[in-house]
Amino acid sequence: MVKLTIDGIQVEAEKGTSVLHAAESVGIKIPTLCYIKDLLPDGSCRMCMVEIESRGRTKMETACTAQVSEGLVVTTNSEKVRNARRNILDMLLSNHKTDCFSCPSNGDCKLQELCFEYGIERTTYSGEQTELPIDDSNKFFTYNPNLCILCHRCVNTCHKVVGRGAIDTMERGFDSAIGTPFHIDWADTNCESCGNCVQACPTGALTMKRRKNYRKYQIDKKVLTTCPHCATGCQYYLLVKDNRIVDVEGANGASNKGLLCVKGRSA
Known part of the structure; x- marks a missing residue:
């Protein structure tokens, strides 16, 4: 066991525990978009950035990947941390459609929720946005890559939780998107339409087709x-x-x- 301080609270945690879990153990909530409980952290969304002071040096790290050690001093909600999270949300919105009223996940979107919490209404970055075709080939759900934030929750769920491996992150850089092998239709893969990837999606990128009949707040x-x-x-x-x-x-x-x-x- 090691002792550390998180937001002024003395915390004792087992060595190897993530800062995210240590914070949760004392009721401190750190926002995440890519994290899935019981899986190794992906660290792709960067929303869980915190300040960590160790041996006189302070640096920004992701709470899901940083591990506790003796004497750490962690700050989870300073202005520096909040500004870092605002910048991350700003960049995510720079390549994300914001026509939320027409989105089936309106009111049930983690990205929308965090943007509201951190006061991000629109991106400050102007430029091209990806325009990729919507895959509507599956009987039960639709994939809209233009609403995807590449958090990899769907991929990690399919590969590491379900064990199916029907989808993956395709291409690189600006052209990156969640896709199927050889770009075949979703319906023609080994996907068994369990929809666990849809439940894992924090935005409206993956939605059950029946969501058009209701909104979560109804x-x-x-x-x-x-x-x-x-x-x-x-x-x-x-x-x-x-x-x-x-x-x-x-x-x-x-x-x-x-x-x-x-x-x-x-x-």
């Missing part, structure tokens, strides 16, 4: 139940609008840990 209640399609016992929430089931959302059940198969999510 949901009256969520009902926890057990999937009836097999004996595994996966749990999910039924999303109810106007006394009708409009969608389901994977719950952290003992047998499924938030995951669902195509039957559980869409049957």
Whole structure:
């Protein structure tokens, strides 16, 4: 165990613990976009930047990748940290469509939520934005690369959680996008349409097609139940609008840990 200070709070954590987890253990919330619990950190979004002072030197690091050590002094919400996060959001918006009213994830978008929290209404960077074709070939969900922030949550979910590996990050630089091998249609890959990548997406890039029938803020209640399609016992929430089931959302059940198969999510 090592002792460190986070925002003036004395914290004791096991060696090898991330600063992000150590902060969470004492109720300090650090914003993330790419982080997935129980997976090795990706560190691609940079939203969890914090100030870390060690041996008289202070530097900015990502809380998801930085590990605790004896005597660290961590600051998670200084003006320097908040400015760094504002710059990150500004850059993300520089290549992101902001017509939120027409987006199925309006009101249920982590990027939108963070931009509101940090006061970012529009990008300060002018220039070209990517214009890539929308892949609507899958029966159940749509991928709009023009709303993607390349956080890799969908890829990491597909590869490391589901174990399917149907998608990956394609091309490089400005042309980077989440795609399928050899650019074939999503429907023609080994994707089994489980939709776990969609649930992992923090923006409107991946959305279930049935989302066009409702917005998240219209949901009256969520009902926890057990999937009836097999004996595994996966749990999910039924999303109810106007006394009708409009969608389901994977719950952290003992047998499924938030995951669902195509039957559980869409049957």
